[in-house]
Amino acid sequence: MAAPANTGVFVTFEGGDGAGKSTQIRFLARLLEDAGREVVRLREPGGTAVGEELRAVVLDPKNDNLSDEAELLIYEAARAQIVAEVIRPALKRGEVVLCDRYADSTVVYQGYGRGLDIEKLRSLNDVAIGGLWPDRTFVLDMDPADALKRARRRNAELGLSEKEGRFEAEQMPFHTRIREGFKLWAAHNTKRIVVLDAADSPEGLMHQALANIDMFE
Ligand code: TYD
Numbered sequence: 001m002a003a004p005a006n007t008g009v010f011v012t013f014e015g016g017d018g019a020g021k022s023t024q025i026r027f028l029a030r031l032l033e034d035a036g037r038e039v040v041r042l043r044e045p046g047g048t049a050v051g052e053e054l055r056a057v058v059l060d061p062k063n064d065n066l067s068d069e070a071e072l073l074i075y076e077a078a079r080a081q082i083v084a085e086v087i088r089p090a091l092k093r094g095e096v097v098l099c100d101r102y103a104d105s106t107v108v109y110q111g112y113g114r115g116l117d118i119e120k121l122r123s124l125n126d127v128a129i130g131g132l133w134p135d136r137t138f139v140l141d142m143d144p145a146d147a148l149k150r151a152r153r154r155n156a157e158l159g160l161s162e163k164e165g166r167f168e169a170e171q172m173p174f175h176t177r178i179r180e181g182f183k184l185w186a187a188h189n190t191k192r193i194v195v196l197d198a199a200d201s202p203e204g205l206m207h208q209a210l211a212n213i214d215m216f217e
Pocket of ligand 1: 016017043045059075100106109110
């Protein structure tokens with residue numbers, strides 16, 4: 001998978017809430033920028049003006065009456081926009097795109113988590129991304145009880161506990177299904193998805209990630 005330095009590279013991070021994805025993205029971005037690469041850091045849902053508005057809607061605990069299908073279509077709408085507006089152009093310019101969550105989250109949260117049909121999710125994902133799967137995806141795997149403690153602490157620190165609490169409010173069986181779902185989905189996509197033990201230190205995780213992104217060599 002080695003690629004010349006002027007070729008765009010698309011890397012995504014996935015996992016349960018609170019597994020440390022954003023820290024990893026920050027670390028990796030700094031390292032790649034120091035090595036002279038242009039790096040675009042993104043998060044889903046979000047990353048565009050429209051996407052951030054959709055994010056506010058879908059993560060607002062006030063909207064706990066959203067149907068599973070409506071929730072799904074909001075994620076896909078935000079994704080279609082970020083792909084068209086940000087990700088494709090950045091890759092075309094030869095930049096590195098690091099995204100916190102992407103289409104795998106839909107398969108796992110809406111499929112394994114909410115119970116929607118995985119085949120339908122695959123085709124809806126494809127409407128949004130038009131075949132643009134990442135070059136590499138890392139799943140940060142962690143015991144959901146530990147991860148949830150981290151997510152709650154972070155939300156409280158950021159003052160997000162009210163606005164962004166819809167998933168953090170889910171019960172432990174949901175989070176356990178998410179963990180198992182990511183592992184199952186990774187086992188179906190072994191060429192692209194690498195599962196990392198998120199209990200490792202941030203530095204340790206970054207080295208594990210780098211060892212699995214041979215296009216940066
Ligand atoms: P966020 O606060 O960004 O959580 P995290 O830090 O764990 O990424 O909220 C995003 C939430 O949206 C997260 O709980 C997972 C969920 N989600 C889906 O259910 N489907 C999706 O397609 C995406 C992108 C996210």
